[in-house]
Amino acid sequence: xxxxxxxxxxxxxxxxxxxxxxxxxxxxxAKRTAxxxxxxxxxxxxxxxxxxxxxxxxxxxxxHPEVFAAYLRRTIVSLVRTGHRSATRExxxxxxxxxPSEAIEVDVAGxxxxxxxxxxxxxxxxxxxxxxxxxxxxxxxxxxxxxxxPGTVKSLLSRGLDVLREELR
Amino acid sequence: MDVxxxxxxxxxxxxxxxxxxxxxxxxxxxxxxxxxxxxxLMIIAMGAGGWVGVRALRPExxxxxxxxxxxxxxxxxxxxxxxxxxxxxxxxxxxxxSPRLYRLADxxxxxxxxxxxxxxxxxxxxxxxxxxxxxxxxxxxxxVAYRTNSLPDGRDPCVAQPxxxxxxxxxxxxxxxxxxxxxxxxxxxxxxTGIVMGDEWAWVSGVSTLYRVTDGDDILHAPVxxxxxxxxxxxxxxxxxxxxxxxxxxxxxxxLKLDARTGxxxxxxxxxxxxxxxxxxxxxxxxxxxxxxxxxxxVFRIDTETLRITGPTRVxxxxxxxxxxxxxxxxxxxxxxxxxxxxxxDGIVYRIDADSGRTLGSIRTKFAPATMIRxxxxxxxxxxxxxxxxxxxxxxxxxxxxxxDAPDYVEPSPGPGPSRPAGFTRVDLLGDDxxxxxxxxxxxxxxxxxxxxxxxxxxxVVRPMIxxxxxxxxxxxxxxxxxxxxxxxxxxxxxxxxxxNAD
Numbered sequence: 001x002x003x004x005x006x007x008x009x010x011x012x013x014x015x016x017x018x019x020x021x022x023x024x025x026x027x028x029x030a031k032r033t034a035x036x037x038x039x040x041x042x043x044x045x046x047x048x049x050x051x052x053x054x055x056x057x058x059x060x061x062x063x064h065p066e067v068f069a070a071y072l073r074r075t076i077v078s079l080v081r082t083g084h085r086s087a088t089r090e091x092x093x094x095x096x097x098x099x100p101s102e103a104i105e106v107d108v109a110g111x112x113x114x115x116x117x118x119x120x121x122x123x124x125x126x127x128x129x130x131x132x133x134x135x136x137x138x139x140x141x142x143x144x145x146x147x148x149x150p151g152t153v154k155s156l157l158s159r160g161l162d163v164l165r166e167e168l169r
Numbered sequence: 170m171d172v173x174x175x176x177x178x179x180x181x182x183x184x185x186x187x188x189x190x191x192x193x194x195x196x197x198x199x200x201x202x203x204x205x206x207x208x209x210l211m212i213i214a215m216g217a218g219g220w221v222g223v224r225a226l227r228p229e230x231x232x233x234x235x236x237x238x239x240x241x242x243x244x245x246x247x248x249x250x251x252x253x254x255x256x257x258x259x260x261x262x263x264x265x266x267s268p269r270l271y272r273l274a275d276x277x278x279x280x281x282x283x284x285x286x287x288x289x290x291x292x293x294x295x296x297x298x299x300x301x302x303x304x305x306x307x308x309x310x311x312x313v314a315y316r317t318n319s320l321p322d323g324r325d326p327c328v329a330q331p332x333x334x335x336x337x338x339x340x341x342x343x344x345x346x347x348x349x350x351x352x353x354x355x356x357x358x359x360x361x362t363g364i365v366m367g368d369e370w371a372w373v374s375g376v377s378t379l380y381r382v383t384d385g386d387d388i389l390h391a392p393v394x395x396x397x398x399x400x401x402x403x404x405x406x407x408x409x410x411x412x413x414x415x416x417x418x419x420x421x422x423x424x425l426k427l428d429a430r431t432g433x434x435x436x437x438x439x440x441x442x443x444x445x446x447x448x449x450x451x452x453x454x455x456x457x458x459x460x461x462x463x464x465x466x467x468v469f470r471i472d473t474e475t476l477r478i479t480g481p482t483r484v485x486x487x488x489x490x491x492x493x494x495x496x497x498x499x500x501x502x503x504x505x506x507x508x509x510x511x512x513x514x515d516g517i518v519y520r521i522d523a524d525s526g527r528t529l530g531s532i533r534t535k536f537a538p539a540t541m542i543r544x545x546x547x548x549x550x551x552x553x554x555x556x557x558x559x560x561x562x563x564x565x566x567x568x569x570x571x572x573x574d575a576p577d578y579v580e581p582s583p584g585p586g587p588s589r590p591a592g593f594t595r596v597d598l599l600g601d602d603x604x605x606x607x608x609x610x611x612x613x614x615x616x617x618x619x620x621x622x623x624x625x626x627x628x629x630v631v632r633p634m635i636x637x638x639x640x641x642x643x644x645x646x647x648x649x650x651x652x653x654x655x656x657x658x659x660x661x662x663x664x665x666x667x668x669x670n671a672d
Contacts, residue, residue: 019197020189027186035183036176044183049193056197071613074647082645114175134176147648164172 037080051075117167125160243277249555252539256303268298301361310384311346312371314361363404374404393432414444438476448504449523455499464496482526486598488668503541512538528600530566581619588618588634602662609633614646
C-alpha cells in the first residue's frame with residue numbers, strides 16, 4: 001500500500017543515555033577543546049579519558065543527557081587547570097618515551113604558529129580564549145567555569161588576545 | 170587574524186573520535202566500583218554507636234517502606250515517541266508508537282511490526298504519519314487509524330492541505346491488518362482523533378464527524394456529524410456507549426455520551442479538565458487546580474448514568490520554593506473492575522479508590538507511562554522511552570513506592586560530619602497526605618545527608634541537608650550541580666498546613 005514505507009529512521013537519540021552514546025556525541029569536541037588547552041594531542045586524549053571516567057559514575061544514567069556537555073567541559077578545564085596527570089597518563093608517557101615527549105606535530109600550515117602562540121598565554125587566559133572563541137560560551141559561563149568574576153573574564157580575554165595578536169603578527 | 174577561525178582550524182587537526190576506548194570503559198567501571206567501596210567503608214566506619222547518636226540529634230523522620238513488588242521489564246522497543254492506547258486480542262497486545270505498530274506476545278516478544286509512514290519529527294521524507302489508535306475486532310482483524318500528509322508530487326488522493334505537525338489539518342486513513350498484511354481501507358476527509366471497536370464496525374472519530382468502517386470493504390457507512398461548534402479530541406467506549414471528548418468555544422471541554430450503535434447523542438456535560446479513561450462505572454479525567462503557591466493535580470469521576478461529577482480529588486499537591494509554575498501531569502487513567510490506576514509523568518502509577526477517589530497506594534514503573542492495560546493478572550504499561558513493563562496486581566497494592574531505579578531518586582545517607590541546608594526547589598505531597606517527594610539541588614561532590622522536618626502550627630518546614638563527599642585533599646570538583654529527589658513520609662498528616670523552606 002502507498003502509505004506504508006520501509007525507509008530508515010534515525011536512532012541516534014536512543015544511545016544518548018549510555019556511556020557509548022555520550023562518548024560518540026561529545027568526545028570529538030571535548031578532545032579538540034583539550035588539545036587547544038594543552039597543545040598536546042596525547043595529553044588531550046588522556047584528559048578526555050580521565051574526564052569521562054570521573055563523570056561516568058554520576059552521569060551515564062542521567063535523565064537529561066543535554067547537560068552532560070557542560071559538565072564534561074567544566075571537568076576538562078578543571079583537570080587542565082590543576083595540571084592533572086593521571087597515573088595512567090604518566091605510565092603511558094614513560095612506556096612510550098622514557099621521558100616527557102615533544103608534542104605531536106600539527107600537520108596544517110600555520111597550525112604550529114597558532115598552537116605555539118596559544119601556549120604563550122597563561123593557563124587562565126588560554127582557557128578564557130578557548131571557551132569564548134572555540135566553545136562560543138558567554139562570559140558569564142566562562143566566569144563560572146573558571147570560578148572568577150565576569151570582569152576578570154573580560155580582562156583575561158583582552159590580555160589573551162593582545163598576546164595572540166603580538167605572537168601571530 | 171580571526172581568532173575563531175584560527176582555533177577551529179587548529180582544533181580540526183585532531184581526528185574525530187567515534188568509539189569509546191576500552192581503557193575508558195574499564196576506567197569507568199573501576200570508578201563506579203571505587204565509589205561503591207568508599208560508600209561501604211564510610212558506612213562501616215560510622216559504626217552503630219555513631220549511627221544512634223546521629224539519629225538522636227535529628228528530627229524524627231519516618232522512612233517509607235520498601236517497594237512491595239517489582240515491575241517486570243518485558244521489553245524495550247527500539248522506537249519510542251507518540252504512543253496510542255493499547256489494544257488487545259486473545260494472543261497479542263497491540264501498541265502503536267507513531268509511525269509504527271507493534272504486535273507483542275505475552276512474553277514481550279515482538280511478533281510483528283508495521284510502518285505507516287515516517288515519523289513527523291524525523292528528517293526523512295514524507296509521507297509522515299501519526300497513529301491515533303488501534304481497535305481489534307477479532308484475532309483476524311485489527312484496525313489502525315492514522316493521520317498522514319500528501320506526497321510532494323501531489324499524487325496522494327488523500328488531501329491537498331499541507332501537513333503541519335500538531336495541527337488539525339491533514340487527512341486520515343484507516344488500515345486493516347489481516348493475516349499479517351496491512352491494507353489501506355478507507356480515506357477520511359479529516360485527521361482521526363480516536364478509534365474504538367463497535368459491534369459490527371469500528372468507530373473512528375474525526376474532528377467533526379464519526380465514521381463507521383468495516384473490515385470487508387472501504388465504504389464509509391453513514392458518517393455521523395458531531396454537534397456543530399465542537400471539535401472531537403478523544404474517543405472512548407464502554408459496554409453501551411461511546412464517549413467523545415470535545416473542545417467547545419472558549420476551550421471548554423464538553424463530553425458527549427453517544428449511543429454505541431447509532432452514534433446518536435444521548436447526553437452531554439462540561440468537564441473540568443481532560444478525560445483520559447472510562448471504566449468502573451465512570452468516565453475519568455485529570456485536571457489541575459492552583460491555590461497560591463501550590464498546584465494540585467486532581468482526578469475527577471463522571472458517573473456514566475447520571476453524568477454527575479464527583480471530585481476533583483487530590484492525587485498530588487506541588488509546593489514550590491519560587492514563582493516558577495510546576496506541577497505533575499496525570500494520565501493515562503485505566504479503570505478496570507474496582508481498581509483505578511492513574512499514571513503520572515514522574516514515573517509512578519497511583520491506585521485510587523473508584524468511589525472516593527482517595528489514593529490507596531502506588532507502584533513505580535519506568536519513566537512516564539503513556540498507556541496502560543490490564544492483561545493476565547498484570548498491569549501492563551508502555552512508557553515514553555520505549556520500555557514496556559508489567560506489574561502483578563495480586564495482592565492489591567497498598568503502599569507508596571518510590572521509583573527505586575530512577576537515577577535521580579536518592580536515599581539519604583546520614584553521616585557523622587557536618588551538613589548544611591540546601592533548600593528544596595519543589596515538594597510533591599501525595600494523596601495520602603503524608604508521603605512527600607522532595608526535589609533539591611546539590612553539587613557534584615556532595616550528597617543528601619538527611620531531610621530535616623520541623624512541624625509547626627500552620628506550616629511544615631522541609632530542609633534537605635547536604636554533606637560533602639569524602640575525597641582526597643586537592644581533588645578538583647566541577648562547579649556544577651544536579652537536581653535529585655528523595656521520598657520521605659511525614660510523621661503526621663499535613664492537613665491544612667503548607668510546606669515551606671527554612672526562612
